[in-house]
Amino acid sequence: MAPGFSNQKSGAGESPRSVHVNNPHLDSMKEDVLYHFNLGTATQDLPAMFGDVKFVCVGGSAWRMKAFVQYIAGELGFGDPKADYPNLCAGTDRYSMYKVGPVLSVSHGMGIPSISIMLHELIKLLYHANCSDVTVVRIGTSGGIGLKPGTVVITKQSMDASFQPKLEQVILGKTVVRSTDLDEELAEELLQCGAELDEFETVIGNTMCTLDFYEGQARLDGAFCSYTEEDKLNYLGEAYAAGIRNIEMESSVFAAMCKLSCLRAAVVCVTLLDRLKGDQLTSSHDVLNNFQQRPQMLVGHFIKKQLKASQKS
């Protein structure tokens, strides 16, 4: 059983890379139930289970995050890529979580609210486990703007539907604005990894994060649509002019919450289609599957490089 925990852990003030929680109430809690993970400080020894985590990769699909941990096990030589890695959140179907060596792979479902619940509990998990120097990368899928399908976009800034780099968080009924800045140096390192791999196109661009897949992303194929194709193309054109190269549904709250917790963070999404040319995903299953592996390959290469560098130093 894990002991009680404190907000003021040793070294929290000295190291810029420890995981921060900003909640004085946590001090007075005897235990912390991470409900949507089916984990807790009184039921698991979180430092023993997770204390060595240095890289967390998160993505919408539970299947993809399981495939990622298998891929990374093979790439890093930590285990058999065909092994059946256990789901550490086995008692719930809200999220899935897998671990191999210093790499944690967690699913987050679709949309800001779904990833936000996961991140609250992930940040507390990393904090309770006394993790430090953690890098978090979202690997996902997205719609591209003016890019060849299959291009991987590393997010410079996550923007809202008005092309502003901010997240509006409602707290007690009032709106608080949070920054969605990501780590620029990390983005450049990831771009460099893309160049080294040289297997697909990788670019840095702004990412629009919306609350809705159909009307919120100017699609013409939802159950409701009150605008014309010209309206759609004008809107996407304005987005392109604001530096936006892809659209997804989680990056803004991901960036905001990682920043508040002093976690080094990046968003790496492949584009499944060019929204200037259509709305529906009509590529074959095999082609889409191949596209979805690209962020995994990029981040796998990055982690391998980082681990090699840390072994040398």
Next chain:
Amino acid sequence: MAPGFSNQKSGAGESPRSVHVNNPHLDSMKEDVLYHFNLGTATQDLPAMFGDVKFVCVGGSAWRMKAFVQYIAGELGFGDPKADYPNLCAGTDRYSMYKVGPVLSVSHGMGIPSISIMLHELIKLLYHANCSDVTVVRIGTSGGIGLKPGTVVITKQSMDASFQPKLEQVILGKTVVRSTDLDEELAEELLQCGAELDEFETVIGNTMCTLDFYEGQARLDGAFCSYTEEDKLNYLGEAYAAGIRNIEMESSVFAAMCKLSCLRAAVVCVTLLDRLKGDQLTSSHDVLNNFQQRPQMLVGHFIKKQLKASQKS
């Protein structure tokens, strides 16, 4: 292979209970790929598969929606409750879908964006399948305010974090306000079913729908918390005064989209805890499991009654 389809299907103007799509662009599409269901008009015969659907039950958890279809199969005498009903969305892990007789059971994940994607594709599915007289019920879990845990709340109005009965939908970067009215008569019928069952408390009340589980619902146990316990209790007290009896994360967009599509809709959620007394879910697994079955039992009873009544008439 299903033929092309039209927005103006026969009888659409005469029957108030046909499923409406409000999208002129659908007329010109040769096929419609319901991507997140892994279904489509060119790959499946949707009228043959779904044309007889009269009740759709939706809920966050894929496991719960599978359990629901097994429960309803037994209750209605349509099949073995222990049978392994196939997932009709088997090629994707975004949502799960099960069917027995006229009842469709679909999972929607957590939060407004996640259920919104599902509802766009569900409404189009019902439309393509020529369904009519469809009732949709969300069966879920929630946090209660001033209610004994385990109480089932049937939603009168779904309210936002400022206690207003509306949904702000962003379309092409601009905010459109939508009504979140639900069917009052259906709510009363469901309340009557609760009285008939007489196995747990059932009430009608307003439901607050938030974009966030922690800060958005005034919890003190998230990774971030900038307010005091007094602030929290004041906020929840104001919510109670506005008639709010429970808090969840999907009802507003569910109500708004069902209303736009002329679907008779209700929200039936069990409360897992009383938020005036705490934030964490510390009840035993068995107790929480029992609570989660209550909306299923209530809606099962309702469907049984409806089918009996339609057989008589």
